[in-house]
Amino acid sequence: MPAISVRPLQTSDIPRVLKIQAACPEAASWSEADYHRLEGPQRPSWQTTVAVIETHLGQRPDEQMDKQLDKHLDKQLDKEIDEQIAGFLTCAAAENGDQEVLNLTVDPDHRRQGAAEALLRKLLQKISGPLFLEVRAGNRPALSFYHKLGFEKTGQRRSYYRNPTEDAIIMILSR
Ligand SMILES: CC(C)(COP(=O)(O)OP(=O)(O)OC[C@H]1O[C@@H](n2cnc3c(N)ncnc32)[C@H](O)[C@@H]1OP(=O)(O)O)[C@@H](O)C(=O)NCCC(=O)NCCS
16 A cells, blocks of 8 residues: 555645546536635635655665665665645535535545545544535445445435436535
8 A cells, every 4th residue: 555645735736636536527526716716725724635645756676675775775766756646635614614525536546545535534633523425326436435434324315416417415424
């Protein structure tokens, strides 16, 4: 498993976030302007975060062995770190103060490596109280993911989504 860290979205991340969104038809479709709006100083920085995977560039198994043998090479490799954004999460507070996940998406090439879990756990460290979200009734990967993290179904909105028309499952993580 790669090392994954979570940090607030920066302006320079937005093109990559849009690319990930474009590769994921299940993701909520937001414009570039929407992401810029999320960045304002009036919003808590943890409401929009990215999951970052750090890899040592050019590191192959034989180089790993070199790394143990050659401290000089070790230093060089440590400098050559590639930061790849694997996914992102956006959340907002409703008028009653309840928090809602609006978008949680991981690049198809980086799934099942713990990126979504890292994003959600970072959010849970920052907020208190219940967390809500809506998900397409047919989105099995997302439903499995949210169940694993402790969310439960609390309602259903008939034909809530378009293209294709589909119910929304409302889920809550009670805390
Ligand atoms: C749902 C989604 C965010 C999960 O991202 P991810 O980074 O792959 O998830 P994680 O690696 O953190 O998975 C944690 C756990 O969730 C469950 N899970 C994740 N993806 C799953 C899948 N495709 N099928 C079944 N369970 C899954 C597993 O229990 C997994 O643990 P495991 O890998 O040890 O078995 C990702 O599939 C995605 O971006 N889908 C498209 C966008 C989307 O549907 N977003 C949600 C809209 S509300």
